Amino acid sequence: MCMRLSTVILPIYRWAEGREVWRQAEELGFHAAYTYDHLTWRTFRDKPWFGAVPTLTAAAVSTSRIRLGTLVTSPNFRHPVTLAKELMSLDDISGGRVVLGIGSGGTGFDATALGQEAWSPRERAARFGEFVDMLDALLTQPALTRRGTYYTAEEARTVPGCVQRPRLPFAVAATGPRGLALTARYGQAWVTTGDPALYDEGTPEQSRAAIRGQIERLGEACAAAGRDPGELERIMLTGFTPDRNTMLDSVDAFVDFAGRHAELGVTEIVLHHPIPDSDFAADHEVFTRIATEGLAQLSSH
Template identity: 50%
Template sequence: MRTGIVILPEHRWWMAEHKWKAAEEYGFHHAWTYDHVGWRSLVDGPWFGAVPTLTAAAVVTRRIRLGTLVASPNFRHPVPFARELLALDDISDGRFTLGVGAGGRGHDAQVMGGPPAGSRQGRFEEFVAALDLLLTRPRTNFDGEHFRVRDARSAPGCVQQPRLPFVVAANGPRAMAVAAKYGTGWITTGPEADDEGAWWRGVAELTDRFREELARIGRAEGTIDLHLNADSCPVYSLTGVEHFRDVAGRARELGFTDLAVHWPRADGVFAGSEAVLERVAADVLPELVRG
């Protein structure tokens, strides 16, 4: 099983750079950052843009895959965003993955004057469909209820062919249909739950539903990666080495190919110890690769 780490874009680069370098040195397969204008309890604190952060990370790393977890249509239009994705794919020499989701109803949806008109899921479906066209065709026209594209150019195209990978966040049926159709990977946060056991049961149910969606459209399960955002669970994944080992084992039993955890913070959300992270990297990550 592959393991990734999420590094929130909250530190000036002189502090953040070493985390991205360390993520590669520790042996993580992928590293991600949030693509938000501001996020939940951290909305009043420091926060930097995902695209320049990932660009800088691409320059100071060589092997680790990089991505957004997740971009959304809450404040993005597919045409300029596709250009940014092409640049990230190029600068990283084909190491970029687009994590994409419908977006929540929080700060990102409110800061530009309120939620966009119309269906949130409808916007998401069009956003992903338009990005797929923009990243695979030299010219794109698209007519939707929420997005329209007129003769957009996409030269020089992606380094990764036929386009850079999409990991699609989905818990509900409509989003799962998008993930099954367009995704190189599917990622779930699991259900909203206060109890760890209930969360894992919900993850198992969502995984079964996604497999049913794959079967419905005739897509083999082995053609798409299954990602779990472990820190949507009520208990932080890096509270201890054995706890992380248990989390990884449960995820593997459910058939997940990839696990995402968050870099420990000093306090608040994802509060933990970097010493635990270092021990996990030294002792557990090699076990997951061998296993």
């Protein structure tokens, strides 16, 4: 059974402390360490919260093996021209270890922080499609001029390009038809958090059924695009499903959770690094044991 285990480290640490958190993630053997790319997030709004790209840059020079990335970036406060330059630079600094998690964004603080009205779902989806398409072009071509409905690139240069060729991988977070079509066209991975409608009152069985349906629709989108769905990694960011409060109770609980999702076709599970007194509170010793023992137990089943 092929399953990768990764972590997401929220950008809440001053670097004197954060450096060790990212180094420990590498020492524990995680496949990748991601961070959120928001200006702030939910209950952390009035608490420390640092920028994703500077944090990942610091992590890149403090580690040597672990893959690094956003989970996820959105168009809410980004422009593809400037983001492409930052990603190219980060890929170079890390020696080709960067993956871009990317999604359409939501209606939270990021959506209005620059003074704009929150976009409608229709506009958000349209912007997302144009954003991903232009970002792909910027990262695979040395120069680009393009005038879209929402984004313009005027003789934008992205030289020398990414270390990873033809560009760094995109992990696209999507569940709707338009987003899944984007995943099939541009993605090297797909990201899910499960079904938000089941967060409060759903059951683990309902959650797994929803994820199974998402993966089936991803396969249909790939078929429509002439793409083999087996080419895509399928990443699950945990912490948003009905069993979020029990899956980290023990190594055995995690192994059961991971095994059931591996059967659905998930190939990478991402755990939040524990944060006391938050939605992501967990026993750090259990978290460490899951990192060092969990996958070994899973593969032996």
